[in-house]
Amino acid sequence: xxxHNPPHPGEVIRELCLTPLKxxxxxxxxxxxxxxxxxxSLLNGRSGISPEMAIRLSKAFGGSPxxxxxxxxxxxxxxxxxxxxEINVTVFNTI
Amino acid sequence: xxxHNPPHPGEVIRELCLTPLKxxxxxxxxxxxxxxxxxxSLLNGRSGISPEMAIRLSKAFGGSPxxxxxxxxxxxxxxxxxxxxEINVTVFNTI
DNA sequence: GGAAGTGTAACCCATGACGTTACAAAATGC
DNA sequence: GCATTTTGTAACGTCATGGGTTACACTTCC
Numbered sequence: 001x002x003x004h005n006p007p008h009p010g011e012v013i014r015e016l017c018l019t020p021l022k023x024x025x026x027x028x029x030x031x032x033x034x035x036x037x038x039x040x041s042l043l044n045g046r047s048g049i050s051p052e053m054a055i056r057l058s059k060a061f062g063g064s065p066x067x068x069x070x071x072x073x074x075x076x077x078x079x080x081x082x083x084x085x086e087i088n089v090t091v092f093n094t095i
Numbered sequence: 096x097x098x099h100n101p102p103h104p105g106e107v108i109r110e111l112c113l114t115p116l117k118x119x120x121x122x123x124x125x126x127x128x129x130x131x132x133x134x135x136s137l138l139n140g141r142s143g144i145s146p147e148m149a150i151r152l153s154k155a156f157g158g159s160p161x162x163x164x165x166x167x168x169x170x171x172x173x174x175x176x177x178x179x180x181e182i183n184v185t186v187f188n189t190i
Numbered sequence: 191g192g193a194a195g196t197g198t199a200a201c202c203c204a205t206g207a208c209g210t211t212a213c214a215a216a217a218t219g220c
Numbered sequence: 221g222c223a224t225t226t227t228g229t230a231a232c233g234t235c236a237t238g239g240g241t242t243a244c245a246c247t248t249c250c
Contacts, residue, residue: 032184041229050208061187077161121196132239132241
């Protein structure tokens, strides 16, 4: 059922990429080819992993773009489910 | 390497959900709780599956929201990779 | 021929990713 | 202690996109 408040992807990036390599936000942003502000927003959960950012992360730190984007997907889905609450939809059939 | 032009998710929805049930776009849109225009845009590839839409599709036609969103993710990634082309990123390390 | 279904254009609005510039606070180095 | 670096963040603009309403033209079906 996948409950339980997934961490926002920014935390994961910081702990998986920056901290182990002792990379500063500034250096990492330069390496990724984005603005310091852009990376900061991501790390602090004010923006998400875009497809473009997923590709950059993949090239810079490894892992597949899909794995990076999947994290974001799970997070977005969790947020949307909790914001949408009950929606009424006609059940047509089971696939 | 996942090449080869993935179909846009709208096609899949039409062939997997509407056609088998002989649902009109209008009826399906009503069932999903969105505008006819919104569904039409999706079916014809002018918009993508948003997290909210993934939840609606899941409730109406079955399948997990993740499976619906994953399709979109693959498609977005493919598009972004072909639009971005060569980007220069510093390779920091392998995970 | 009338009704229903469909695509789509012209609008509006909200959100989000990314950028530049600038400022204040904290950490680091000498 | 003081200067430099790093960091977060605010204010602003740009661009793309999802969703909505309204309206029009075209097709299909009874």
